[in-house]
Amino acid sequence: MRHSAPFRALLGRGAHGLPLPQPMAFDAAFRLPPSPNTALAAPPGSSLPAHRWVEPYRASPTALMAALRRVAAARPRCTLLAEWPERGQAQWVERTRWANFPDILVAQVSPDPAGAALVLYSRSLFGWSDLGVNGRRLAGWLAALEAELRLV
Numbered sequence: 001m002r003h004s005a006p007f008r009a010l011l012g013r014g015a016h017g018l019p020l021p022q023p024m025a026f027d028a029a030f031r032l033p034p035s036p037n038t039a040l041a042a043p044p045g046s047s048l049p050a051h052r053w054v055e056p057y058r059a060s061p062t063a064l065m066a067a068l069r070r071v072a073a074a075r076p077r078c079t080l081l082a083e084w085p086e087r088g089q090a091q092w093v094e095r096t097r098w099a100n101f102p103d104i105l106v107a108q109v110s111p112d113p114a115g116a117a118l119v120l121y122s123r124s125l126f127g128w129s130d131l132g133v134n135g136r137r138l139a140g141w142l143a144a145l146e147a148e149l150r151l152v
Contacts, residue, residue, distance in 0.1 A: 018125070021081040023084045023087055023089055023091075024089065024091075024106050024121070026048060030048060035124075035127075036129055037127060037128060037134060038121070038123040038124070039051050039123075039135040040052070040122075041053070041054045041119065041120045041121075041138055043055070043112070043117040043118070043119070046119070051135065052139075052142075054118055054142065055114075056113075056115055057114070057115050057116050057118065057149060058115045059116055059149055060116060061088055061109045061111050061116040064109045064118060064149075065088065068090065068107050068109070068118075068145060069090070071144045071148055072105075075094060077094055077096075077097065078092050078095075079093050080092050081093055087108065088108055088109040089106065089108040089109075090106075090107050091104060091106050091107075092104070093105075094122075096133065101127070102125050102126075103122060103123065103124050103130075103134060105121070105122050106120070106121045106123075107119070107120050107121075122135075122141075
């Protein structure tokens with residue numbers, strides 16, 4: 001029996017059943033979808049339509065990306081999908097606890113005079129509303145990142 005792509009994605013674990021990841025362009029053309037199932041954090045002064053502003057980190061871009069990898073590794077149901085080092089970008093899938101919905105997190109790190117700037121984007125692959133899950137996830141990642149950087 002063949003199942004539809006969304007059904008396969010809901011039955012899978014990690015990246016199973018998901019489309020191949022593609023890098024995202026966080027540039028002037030970037031737009032959030034009309035659905036409320038996303039959350040975006042960006043540096044102050046960015047042209048991105050951020051839900052939350054994140055001050056630059058006093059860490060090198062390499063150290064910030066390494067800290068993000070450690071945060072992701074510590075999260076249950078979170079799997080690395082792809083990395084594009086030349087873009088300073090990585091993507092993970094984090095599945096919801098109860099329904100196994102796959103949500104995508106994209107992190108992009110770039111040099112900043114203060115150290116490193118971060119764009120962090122959490123989005124649902126399916127549905128219209130996520131009841132605030134992506135916003136809470138984004139806040140959780142940012143808090144864990146702050147704690148991780150304090151340990152370094």
